[in-house]
Amino acid sequence: xxxxFHNLEIGKRxxxxxxxxxxxxxxxxxxxxxxxxxxxxxxxxxxxPIEFPGLTKSTNPNQLGMxxxxxxxxxxxxxxxxxxxxxxxxxxxxxxxKQETLGxxxxxxxxxxxxxxxxxxxxxxxAWQQLSKNPSATDLSARTVVQQKALALTETFNHxxxxxxxxxxxxxxxxxxxxxxxxxxxxxASELTQMIRRIEGLGDNANDLRDQRDLIVDKLAELGNVQVxxxxxxxxxxxxxxxxxxxxxxxxxxxxxxxxxxxxxEIRGYIDSRDVHVAEYTKQLNIMADTLANGKVKVTLPAGTxxxxxxxxxxxxxxxxxxxxxxxxxxxxxxGLNGLHKLGYTLxxxxxxxxxxxxxxxxxxxxTAANIRVNQNILxxxxxxxxxxxxxxxxxxxxxxxxxxxxxxxxALLIAGLAERKFSFDPLNNKGAxxxxxxxxxxMQSVVAQLGSESDHATKMVENGTLLADHAENLRQSVSSVSxxxxxxxxxxxxxxxxxxxxxxxxxxxxxxxxxNSTGVVGR
Amino acid sequence: xxxxxxxxxxxxxxxxxxxxxxxxxxxxxxxTNRQLNRPSDNPVGVASALxxxxxxxxxxxxxxxxxxxxSWMQFTxxxxxxxxxxxxxxxxxxxxxxxxxxxxxxxxxxxxxVGQLYNQLVSLGNSQFKGKYIFNGExxxxxxxxxxxxxxxxxxxxxxxxxxxxxxxxxxxxxSGTKVFGEFSDPxxxxxxxxxxxxxxxxxxxxxxxxxxxxxxxxxxNLTTRQSEVGGKQNRLTFTMSRLDDLSINYTDLQGKVExxxxxxxxxxxxxxxxxxxxxxxxxxxxxxxxxxxxLR
Numbered sequence: 091x092x093x094x095f096h097n098l099e100i101g102k103r104x105x106x107x108x109x110x111x112x113x114x115x116x117x118x119x120x121x122x123x124x125x126x127x128x129x130x131x132x133x134x135x136x137x138x139p140i141e142f143p144g145l146t147k148s149t150n151p152n153q154l155g156m157x158x159x160x161x162x163x164x165x166x167x168x169x170x171x172x173x174x175x176x177x178x179x180x181x182x183x184x185x186x187x188k189q190e191t192l193g194x195x196x197x198x199x200x201x202x203x204x205x206x207x208x209x210x211x212x213x214x215x216x217a218w219q220q221l222s223k224n225p226s227a228t229d230l231s232a233r234t235v236v237q238q239k240a241l242a243l244t245e246t247f248n249h250x251x252x253x254x255x256x257x258x259x260x261x262x263x264x265x266x267x268x269x270x271x272x273x274x275x276x277x278x279a280s281e282l283t284q285m286i287r288r289i290e291g292l293g294d295n296a297n298d299l300r301d302q303r304d305l306i307v308d309k310l311a312e313l314g315n316v317q318v319x320x321x322x323x324x325x326x327x328x329x330x331x332x333x334x335x336x337x338x339x340x341x342x343x344x345x346x347x348x349x350x351x352x353x354x355x356e357i358r359g360y361i362d363s364r365d366v367h368v369a370e371y372t373k374q375l376n377i378m379a380d381t382l383a384n385g386k387v388k389v390t391l392p393a394g395t396x397x398x399x400x401x402x403x404x405x406x407x408x409x410x411x412x413x414x415x416x417x418x419x420x421x422x423x424x425x426g427l428n429g430l431h432k433l434g435y436t437l438x439x440x441x442x443x444x445x446x447x448x449x450x451x452x453x454x455x456x457x458t459a460a461n462i463r464v465n466q467n468i469l470x471x472x473x474x475x476x477x478x479x480x481x482x483x484x485x486x487x488x489x490x491x492x493x494x495x496x497x498x499x500x501x502a503l504l505i506a507g508l509a510e511r512k513f514s515f516d517p518l519n520n521k522g523a524x525x526x527x528x529x530x531x532x533x534m535q536s537v538v539a540q541l542g543s544e545s546d547h548a549t550k551m552v553e554n555g556t557l558l559a560d561h562a563e564n565l566r567q568s569v570s571s572v573s574x575x576x577x578x579x580x581x582x583x584x585x586x587x588x589x590x591x592x593x594x595x596x597x598x599x600x601x602x603x604x605x606x607n608s609t610g611v612v613g614r
Numbered sequence: 615x616x617x618x619x620x621x622x623x624x625x626x627x628x629x630x631x632x633x634x635x636x637x638x639x640x641x642x643x644x645x646t647n648r649q650l651n652r653p654s655d656n657p658v659g660v661a662s663a664l665x666x667x668x669x670x671x672x673x674x675x676x677x678x679x680x681x682x683x684x685s686w687m688q689f690t691x692x693x694x695x696x697x698x699x700x701x702x703x704x705x706x707x708x709x710x711x712x713x714x715x716x717x718x719x720x721x722x723x724x725x726x727x728v729g730q731l732y733n734q735l736v737s738l739g740n741s742q743f744k745g746k747y748i749f750n751g752e753x754x755x756x757x758x759x760x761x762x763x764x765x766x767x768x769x770x771x772x773x774x775x776x777x778x779x780x781x782x783x784x785x786x787x788x789x790s791g792t793k794v795f796g797e798f799s800d801p802x803x804x805x806x807x808x809x810x811x812x813x814x815x816x817x818x819x820x821x822x823x824x825x826x827x828x829x830x831x832x833x834x835x836n837l838t839t840r841q842s843e844v845g846g847k848q849n850r851l852t853f854t855m856s857r858l859d860d861l862s863i864n865y866t867d868l869q870g871k872v873e874x875x876x877x878x879x880x881x882x883x884x885x886x887x888x889x890x891x892x893x894x895x896x897x898x899x900x901x902x903x904x905x906x907x908x909x910l911r
């Protein structure tokens with residue numbers, strides 16, 4: 091015999107369950123735009139039926155339903171899609187950072203433009219052409235032009251080197267900021283784990299906290315490669331950059347020393363930007379500056395050239411009258427513009443050979459883009475620029491004196507001609523030059539083309555990565571995000587079920603009313 | 615696949631961004647009038663662009679050098695022209711003075727004019743172009759001739775002043791002074807002949823005066839030869855200059871093809887991306903709104 095109030099209880103359970111479902115729907119609707127929120131469903135089950143009581147255990151298949159129960163409220167989420175999304179987001183972040191840096195480097199190299207290295211070097215060579223036409227003391231303006239164009243060239247090198255250096259420093263700073271950001275997430279994740287365990291220890295589902303933790307892991311994934319593992323008995327671990335940073339309630343801060351384990355993500359992107367890209371273009375600028383000053387290059391010394399004392403030109407045929415004068419033109423390998431400049435004579439009397447044209451500002455022996463300077467002598471006095479390759483011996487008051495032929499501009503011509511000569515950029519093939527032998531302009535073009543290709547490649551990788559990450563995110567959202575249409579339909583469904591359950595209570599109420607108030611009144 | 619409102623607005627935003635980016639690109643091209651604004655716009659193109667820029671720069675420099683060489687030679691040409699006229703006048707005077715009937719004082723007058731012309735020749739030999747002595751080889755800062763080069767020894771420099779007028783191509787712009795006026799040791803050199811004429815006139819030596827006539831003729835011929843040498847070089851320069859002009863136009867044209875924007879294409883692109891952007895905005899406005907909510911009233 092069933093209880094009198096059995097059906098009343100079923101009605102009540104119905105109302106309660108539908109109400110819970112409506113609350114869940116409300117939670118979903120209001121969180122439709124919450125980042126990281128995954129929709130929740132109230133899991134309804136028919137309550138465990140009781141057997142129809144009898145004298146002995148019943149063999150009757152009739153079982154009496156006990157109504158409905160909400161057994162749990164679950165998140166709808168696919169763990170595998172999380173992994174896919176995080177992987178793609180991580181990869182995308184790497185390329186985004188590289189793209190940004192390469193874009194910055196493009197801005198620094200600033201080609202093609204009116205104040206780039208290619209333009210200043212062209213103007214520098216042209217200045218030497220001017221000097222070759224006016225080498226004598228009668229018109230010093232051509233010398234001043236060489237002086238100023240050389241200054242512009244070295245300043246362009248210095249400026250670019252400084253900017254690249256600043257970019258590198260900024261990247262270092264950003265790596266540090268991102269690492270502390272990661273550590274912030276790591277702490278939060280372990281704190282959330284603590285809360286989740288406390289709640290789930292009581293048998294509830296900490297859905298919203300789990301959403302928050304997953305969102306934090308998503309953010310961590312943008313910073314670096316991340317792996318999450320959780321076993322059935324709630325053992326939770328986050329591995330970031332190959333290091334276990336969250337082990338249940340314990341967290342270990344990530345440090346720069348662990349950076350090698352980062353294979354992707356923003357931090358890797360910044361480190362690569364600095365150590366690969368900024369380093370590469372700094373190196374290329376250094377190679378260019380050094381090669382211009384000291385790189386081996388072959389020039390043809392014209393007949394009539396007076397070779398300075400102490401210089402020995404192999405295979406040279408000297409004049410019978412003057413052992414220092416070339417009888418025929420000869421090809422000779424010099425060490426860059428500096429080496430060539432030393433073969434000529436300045437305007438000074440008594441005769442003086444040219445010194446180093448380019449020097450370092452810091453006294454170091456290697457010329458780099460940062461330390462290349464025009465020799466201070468040349469800046470102080472343009473007469474110290476060597477342009478002539480001829481001297482003559484004359485008698486001044488009975489003493490033989492050697493003086494320079496001012497009208498000779500052979501050296502200026504040879505230097506201007508370096509524009510068409512192939513320099514040896516990397517004789518030992520260990521400096522990392524793009525090509526070994528090239529004209530200065532040609533080398534610059536290769537560097538710029540390489541930069542353009544790298545930047546273009548990074549842009550394409552960002553575009554592809556965005557597509558892939560978007561796709562993964564779409565798949566994930568397809569499962570987890572809130573559809574308002576769906577929620578509205580559910581709302582109607584639950585509302586109707588709620589009304590029907592309430593109606594059940596009314597029915598039972600009426601039945602009891604009949605029984606209590608309208609029965610057993612015979613003869614009254 | 616289940617689609618939700620947030621997915622839809624996210625996807626729309628992504629697409630809208632893409633369309634906006636394209637719009638930005640075409641606008642950048644149109645406002646800078648260049649399709650090459652940074653190396654990544656066209657990595658291969660930018661290398662060519664740099665190459666063309668360099669070629670244009672050096673070609674213009676060669677052009678300037680050729681023009682400078684040309685003006686130097688024009689100057690040399692006019693100097694030799696003047697010398698030619700003087701020598702012609704000297705020949706006339708020699709013929710006049712060589713006639714037996716000329717009285718002594720007339721000869722003295724002729725001698726004094728010859729003396730003036732001699733001085734004029736010396737100053738021509740010391741001509742300066744833009745502060746440089748043109749007949750002293752590469753010793754451009756030193757006066758080649760003294761006031762009396764027939765009797766004061768001189769030694770001219772034979773160096774050639776070279777101007778570069780092409781990649782690896784130079785042209786000597788100066789004319790050797792010894793070729794024009796002769797070496798000091800040469801008794802048939804112009805100065806010696808004129809000085810000799812003057813002395814013969816003073817000494818009334820008719821046979822020597824007559825001998826000078828043919829020597830002057832030889833010098834006149836020499837001057838004409840030198841003048842045509844200069845003319846030949848000027849011809850070469852004219853050819854070079856027009857070739858350099860062609861080259862410059864050529865490279866500028868090529869540079870334009872790589873760097874400059876194709877207006878018609880860019881404007882079409884702009885219009886296309888504009889309308890695509892507009893359409894996506896419209897779509898967004900329409901799609902986002904209706905949901906089940908709108909019908910449950």
